[in-house]
Amino acid sequence: xxxxxxxxxxxxxxxxxxxxxxxxxxxxxxxxxxxxxxxxxxxxxxxxxxxxxxxxxxxxxxxxxxxxxxxxxxxxxxxxxxxxxxxxxxxxxxxxxxxxxxxxxxxxxxxxxxxxxxxxxxxxxxxxxxxxxxxxxxxxxxxxxxxxxxxxxxxxxxxxxxxxxxxxxxxxxxxxxxxxxxxxxxxxxxxxxxxxxxxxxxxxxxxxxxxxxxxxxxxxxxxxxxxxxxxxxxxxxxxxxxxx
Numbered sequence: 280x281x282x283x284x285x286x287x288x289x290x291x292x293x294x295x296x297x298x299x300x301x302x303x304x305x306x307x308x309x310x311x312x313x314x315x316x317x318x319x320x321x322x323x324x325x326x327x328x329x330x331x332x333x334x335x336x337x338x339x340x341x342x343x344x345x346x347x348x349x350x351x352x353x354x355x356x357x358x359x360x361x362x363x364x365x366x367x368x369x370x371x372x373x374x375x376x377x378x379x380x381x382x383x384x385x386x387x388x389x390x391x392x393x394x395x396x397x398x399x400x401x402x403x404x405x406x407x408x409x410x411x412x413x414x415x416x417x418x419x420x421x422x423x424x425x426x427x428x429x430x431x432x433x434x435x436x437x438x439x440x441x442x443x444x445x446x447x448x449x450x451x452x453x454x455x456x457x458x459x460x461x462x463x464x465x466x467x468x469x470x471x472x473x474x475x476x477x478x479x480x481x482x483x484x485x486x487x488x489x490x491x492x493x494x495x496x497x498x499x500x501x502x503x504x505x506x507x508x509x510x511x512x513x514x515x516x517x518x519x520x521x522x523x
Contacts, residue, residue: 304437305412310405311341311507311515314395315368315384318357318469319350321461326383326395331470333401339409341505341518342471343449347382355460358495359453359472374513389515413517414438415508422504424523429504430489439481441511446490448475451501451522471503481508 314330316323327344334342346359347368368380375392383395388408393400415437422431433444450472457465477490496502507518 305414306416306436306517307339307413308409308411309339309341309413309517309519310408311343311388311518313343313345313386313389315345315347315364315380315382315386316395316469317347317350317360317382318455318457318462318467319353319355319460320382322396323383324462324465324467326385327467327469329396329398329401330385331468333405334471338520340405341507341520343447343473343505344469344471345473346469347380349380350382350460353460355457355462358455359469359474363476364473370513389509389513415442415517417444417506417508417517417519419504419506419519419521422521422523424492424502426492428489428491429502429523430487431504432485432487433506434485435481435508436484437516439484439508442481442516443509443511444479444481444488445507445509446477446479446488447473447505447507448490448492448496449473449503449505450496451503453500 312330314326316327330342330344334340345364345367346357347365348360348362349365351357351360371386372380384392385395386392387404415435418434420432420434422429429448452468452470453472455467457463457467474493474495475490502523503520504523505518505520508516510516
């Protein structure tokens with residue numbers, strides 16, 4: 280009888296919610312800012328500058344600049360613009376129940392959006408999200424840059440159920456003299472420019488990947504490799520950025 284009661288007690292103890300919660304590990308907050316922008320948009324340079332300013336001195340803020348292609352038809356073809364980035368923005372629009380897309384638009388941790396040039400809103404959102412612990416942590420290891428690709432290993436801590444790894448290649452900074460369009464005769468500085476992106480469904484906590492370096496990258500460009508964990512709802516759970 281005594282052994283039966285002891286077994287019952289042990290079973291109830293391990294089923295307590297508090298013990299299940301203690302198994303969930305928390306990690307340092309990471310904020311990912313995704314700016315949808317274009318060299319053909321006259322209101323975008325201020326947002327580009329703000330993105331650079333808030334991210335350059337804080338390693339826990341990861342800034343990504345996605346150049347959309349729907350401004351290409353108004354006099355200037357943005358060399359970084361991709362239809363897939365416009366598609367990505369539309370996916371966020373559907374998530375946010377919005378009927379329109381716009382530039383400059385900043386999305387923070389995949390959870391909400393605001394006009395990317397609004398300094399007060401940016402600061403308010405950063406203050407809020409920098410207090411939220413991450414449920415995952417990702418490491419990028421053994422990076423090897425070749426002529427046209429980057430290979431690496433990854434390691435993810437935390438639950439990976441229904442989650443994906445987004446691997447991103449970005450140019451640290453590029454200066455462009457714009458000849459036509461709304462920014463005609465202006466010299467623009469773009470930072471953290473996404474030039475390649477790859478998404479894989481996570482089936483295990485570690486593995487190896489290779490991502491191509493596109494032709495838009497010049498020999499003089501400094502590159503970053505970014506790993507992001509997101510769920511099926513496009514919420515960003517954590518990220519890491521390494522300079523190459």
